Amino acid sequence: GVLRLGFSESYYRRQVTELWVEIVLFTLAILLVAWIGSLVFVGRITRPLAALVEATREIDRGEAHVQVAVRGQDEIATLAASFNQMVARQEDYTRRLEEQAHELERAHGQTKTACRIVREISALQTLDEMGGFLLTELQDTLGCGQMLLLLFNAAKDTLFVLSRQGAR
Numbered sequence: 001g002v003l004r005l006g007f008s009e010s011y012y013r014r015q016v017t018e019l020w021v022e023i024v025l026f027t028l029a030i031l032l033v034a035w036i037g038s039l040v041f042v043g044r045i046t047r048p049l050a051a052l053v054e055a056t057r058e059i060d061r062g063e064a065h066v067q068v069a070v071r072g073q074d075e076i077a078t079l080a081a082s083f084n085q086m087v088a089r090q091e092d093y094t095r096r097l098e099e100q101a102h103e104l105e106r107a108h109g110q111t112k113t114a115c116r117i118v119r120e121i122s123a124l125q126t127l128d129e130m131g132g133f134l135l136t137e138l139q140d141t142l143g144c145g146q147m148l149l150l151l152f153n154a155a156k157d158t159l160f161v162l163s164r165q166g167a168r
Contacts, residue, residue, distance in 0.1 A: 131162030
């Protein structure tokens with residue numbers, strides 16, 4: 001005799017389908033965890049860079065004393081420390097330039113005043129006129145109420161005293 005035995009494939013197909021679903025879900029779960037981890041990692045890396053970008057924008061807007069927090073010992077921390085040093089040097093250079101500009105303005109004003117005085121004195125004829133003009137200018141500049149000018153001649157044997165009353 002011949003024995004014919006039949007098995008139903010539906011049970012095996014269902015198990016294969018369930019296995020495929022489990023594999024897909026497990027793979028999606030792993031991908032989801034990896035994706036979230038990569039977002040956290042990328043955020044951790046790009047946050048200091050974003051802080052550097054924001055600091056450069058603040059400097060571009062003209063704000064002074066911009067500093068970036070230095071965390072860790074990686075390349076980003078080194079970059080942040082270098083940025084902070086650059087900003088400090090820039091502030092120092094700016095301060096020195098402002099001081100030099102102020103000094104130049106003061107020297108320019110003094111030079112203009114000296115040139116004006118020389119021009120005025122060259123138009124005067126007598127020592128009394130020159131002395132009166134110089135005393136007026138110096139009193140205005142120095143804020144002194146009483147002033148005398150003492151002058152020697154080229155041989156240094158004669159002393160001239162210039163006052164409001166004239167030269168003696």
